[in-house]
Amino acid sequence: MSAVSAQNEPHRPATEGEPDLSRSVIRQLRVIIRALQGHSRAVERACGISASQLWALWELQRTPGLNVSDLSRRLSVHASTTSNLLDKLEYSGLVERRRPEKDQRIVRLYVTPKGEALLSDAPAAPQGELNRALHALPPERLADLDEGLTLLVEAMNTTEPRAGLQPFEVKT
Structure with missing residues (x-):
């Protein structure tokens, strides 16, 4: 049975003595999300940007x-x-947009000296921490995780290829 067809079946509670794996997965996802959120808050306190x-x-x-x-x-x-x-x-003076003389339609992005100074003292980004942890996994475990997350995304009916790219509110 595919993960997508399984979504239409009612959730079967764990029987006595059988671990409820879905509860464990939810707990693990919450740990990851909280760790990323906590690191994001620390970045904001340290740098003044998200x-x-x-x-x-x-x-x-x-x-x-x-x-x-x-x-x-x-x-x-x-x-x-x-x-x-x-x-x-750009408003904070950390990035500047430049248009090349050859083609004014193109906008190129550059870090300003103020942005460079901020980066020299900045803590690691949470995405970097997650990336580090993923790269620490053995390749076969990373492949298993990718397969499992793909099935989860399919089961959630979020199979739109650009779903992860939908606009969201950026904190300042």
Whole structure:
């Protein structure tokens, strides 16, 4: 039975002596989410910007001159979300947008000296911590996790390929 067809069946509670694995999975997901949220709050306290904004700065420092679409792909968010995030970074003097003389339609993004100074003292982004933990897993376990999460996404009816890129409110 596929994960998608299983979603239509009523939840079967665990029988006596049988662990309720779904409860355990939910608990583990909550631990991960809380850890990421806690790290995000620590980033905001330390830097005065959100973890998403910090991640964007790191991406721009790593690859100066990205455009909004490129940065959106690297952040795995919708272009409108990236644009809103960049507005806040630009207003804070951390990022600047430049248009090349050859083609004024193109906008390139760069970290300012103020942004570079902030990055030099910044803690690690929560996405970096999650990425570090994922890379610490043996390849076969990472493949199992990917397969399991894919099944979970399918069971939740969120199989739209761009669902993870839908706009969301960026905290300032």
